[in-house]
Amino acid sequence: MKARHRRHFLLDPEIGHLNHGSYGATPLPVLRAQWDWQRQMERRTVEFHVRRQDELLRQARAPIAAYLGADLDNTAFVVNTTTAMNWVAHALPLGPGDQVLLNDHEYGAVFRLWRVFARERGFELVTAPHPIGGDLLAALESHVTPRTRAVVVSHITSATAQLLPVAEVGRWASQRGIWSVVDGAHAPGHIPLQLEDLGVDFYMGNLHKWLWAPKGAALLWVAGACQSLMRPLVTSWGVEPMQPLREPAWVAWVQMQATRDPSAFLAAPAGLDYQLRYHQPLVKSYCYGRIQRFTRSMEALGAIPLPCEGLKMRAFEWPFPQDPAALHLKLFQDHRVEMPAYRWGDRLLVRVCMQHYVDDLELQRALQGLSESRVATGFL
Numbered sequence: 001m002k003a004r005h006r007r008h009f010l011l012d013p014e015i016g017h018l019n020h021g022s023y024g025a026t027p028l029p030v031l032r033a034q035w036d037w038q039r040q041m042e043r044r045t046v047e048f049h050v051r052r053q054d055e056l057l058r059q060a061r062a063p064i065a066a067y068l069g070a071d072l073d074n075t076a077f078v079v080n081t082t083t084a085m086n087w088v089a090h091a092l093p094l095g096p097g098d099q100v101l102l103n104d105h106e107y108g109a110v111f112r113l114w115r116v117f118a119r120e121r122g123f124e125l126v127t128a129p130h131p132i133g134g135d136l137l138a139a140l141e142s143h144v145t146p147r148t149r150a151v152v153v154s155h156i157t158s159a160t161a162q163l164l165p166v167a168e169v170g171r172w173a174s175q176r177g178i179w180s181v182v183d184g185a186h187a188p189g190h191i192p193l194q195l196e197d198l199g200v201d202f203y204m205g206n207l208h209k210w211l212w213a214p215k216g217a218a219l220l221w222v223a224g225a226c227q228s229l230m231r232p233l234v235t236s237w238g239v240e241p242m243q244p245l246r247e248p249a250w251v252a253w254v255q256m257q258a259t260r261d262p263s264a265f266l267a268a269p270a271g272l273d274y275q276l277r278y279h280q281p282l283v284k285s286y287c288y289g290r291i292q293r294f295t296r297s298m299e300a301l302g303a304i305p306l307p308c309e310g311l312k313m314r315a316f317e318w319p320f321p322q323d324p325a326a327l328h329l330k331l332f333q334d335h336r337v338e339m340p341a342y343r344w345g346d347r348l349l350v351r352v353c354m355q356h357y358v359d360d361l362e363l364q365r366a367l368q369g370l371s372e373s374r375v376a377t378g379f380l
Contacts, residue, residue, distance in 0.1 A: 005278055006357045016337035016362025020353035021158070021186060021313045024209040026271075027278075033270035034214045037263040053262060054246045057255055060266045064207065064219060067272055069194030073247075074227075076220050076254040077265040081185040082109045084204035084220040085152075087254060088181055089117045091229045096122035098149045101178075103130040103139055104345070105157040105164070110183055114152065123149075133307050136164055137172055150179040155205075156186035156311060159344045161351060163191070163309035170199035179226070186210065188219065189275055190312060201226045208264070210312070212271035212279070216264035220254060230254075279356055286356040287312045290363070294352060297367050301374060303350070313353040315344075320374050324348055327373055335369035337362055 008027040011017050017025060041048045057077060065072045078084045094100065100114060104127055111127075118125040128143040130136055140151060151173050155166050166182045173180040180200040187193060189211030195203055203221040207213035222230060230250035232239050234257045247255070291314055295305050304317040318327070324341040327350070331337050341350045352366070 005282075006359070008274075008278070009357055011357065014336055015332075016335075016339075016359070016365055018337055018339045018352050018354075018358065018362065018366060020355050021161075021209060021351070022340065023215065024206075024212070025355070025357065026208070026214050027212055027274050030212055030214060030267055030270045030274055034263045034267035037266045038261065041261070041263065049259065054256075056266055057262060058246060060269055061219070063269045063272055064188075064211075068188055068205070068219065068221075069196055070219075070221050071196060071224075073251070074196070074221050074224060076222075076247075076251040077262075077268075078204070078218045078220045078254060079216045079264075080208075080218045081183055081204040081206050082113065084218060085110055085181070085183060086113055087220060087230070087233050088202045088204070088222075089113060090233050091226075091231050092150055092179060093229070094121055094123045094149055097147060098123040099126050099145060099147045100124070101126050101128060101140060101143060101148050101151045103128045103136065103153065105130055105160050105162060106152065106154055107158045107183060107185065110152065110154075132160060132162065137168055140169070140172065144176065144178075148176070148178055150181055152181045152183065154186075155182055155184040155203075156190065156313075158186065159315065159342065159349065159351075160306055161308065161311055161313045161315040162306070163311060166200060167198045170201075173201075174199060185218075186313070189271075195221045207268050207271060211268070212274045213268040214264040214271075217268045217271075222250065234258075282356040283312075286358075287354045290358070290360075291352070291354045294354070294363055294367075297363075298370075301367065301371055303370070306349075312355065313351060315349045315351045318348045318350050318370070320348070322348060322373060330373060331366060331369045334372075335365040337366045337369065339366050 009025050011025055061075055062072055065075045114125055126143050128139045130139040153164055153166055153169050156163055170180045182200050182203045184203055184205035186209060188205040188207055201223045205219055207217040207219060208215045227250045232253045236256055236258045239253060298316050306315045308314045324343055327341040331339050339350060
């Protein structure tokens with residue numbers, strides 16, 4: 001099947017981009033919206049930054065917040081979810097004697113930042129093993145203690161592409177007086193969201209992955225009861241403003257960080273428009289249907305699909321003795337496809353992300369490359 005709307009992207013036509021989940025791909029209509037904002041900023045730069053920027057950012061957040069089921073004053077633009085996670089880790093009053101609970105599906109950067117905060121503040125970081133397809137709440141329950149102050153969980157995991165029950169985690173945490181922090185990097189635009197109904201304390205999600213915004217656009221949502229915990233991570237004009245704030249104080253702290261280019265934020269509504277106009281009508285046939293067919297082909301090669309839960313990305317265990325970096329490079333160099341291969345625990349995983357710009361020939365090249373790599377290991 002020939003990919004529709006590939007012309008909307010600057011993607012190299014010689015490369016099969018099967019790794020949308022890592023960095024996304026920004027459509028040309030969205031890039032043009034960003035360029036227009038940059039031209040406006042450069043044409044009257046003082047007026048733009050001093051008199052227009054605050055209200056423009058609020059206007060840009062409004063449709064995104066509505067689409068994600070969020071109250072506008074509970075949201076702030078951030079450059080990515082890792083930055084948002086740092087804001088939350090910085091805000092929570094954690095210290096010696098406290099514990100923060102994660103599970104072993106969490107993103108590498110999230111593990112790293114919480115380890116750094118744990119060393120600096122003296123609290124303990126606890127990782128609960130969570131078998132694929134297992135009961136997450138049971139895993140967390142077996143590791144929670146009276147000293148647990150916060151639980152951090154992904155909505156959709158990066159390495160294993162698992163949809164986790166974050167609303168249940170939110171209720172579980174609330175009953176125990178524990179802060180719930182959700183890394184929703186892969187969720188906006190990927191699955192339906194009603195942030196106000198999840199019952200969690202903090203939620204962050206990228207807009208540049210599955211909602212087509214430019215790189216450098218994400219959203220941080222903070223429950224009203226937790227906004228008083230927020231503290232400036234970067235001290236700038238938003239902390240002691242020279243004029244009355246148009247936003248809640250915590251939003252100003254997050255968004256007003258000296259002079260920077262806000263065009264990725266301002267172009268986010270164009271990404272939402274692209275989602276609704278071009279992508280949404282093709283999701284079923286070009287994403288979900290094709291990932292099911294690709295799964296059957298992978299199984300024929302001996303791959304073991306991990307549960308997918310109706311997502312547009314899926315991880316597979318590749319049960320052959322290979323170096324993941326070498327496999328990844330072979331797929332790129334010999335077959336011109338970008339498809340990540342990596343270790344998760346003692347398993348070798350590969351992951352595919354399906355978007356409407358993916359061509360069936362690119363999927364066939366990926367399958368051919370994997371087939372050749374399997375033969376090279378002696379498995380025919």
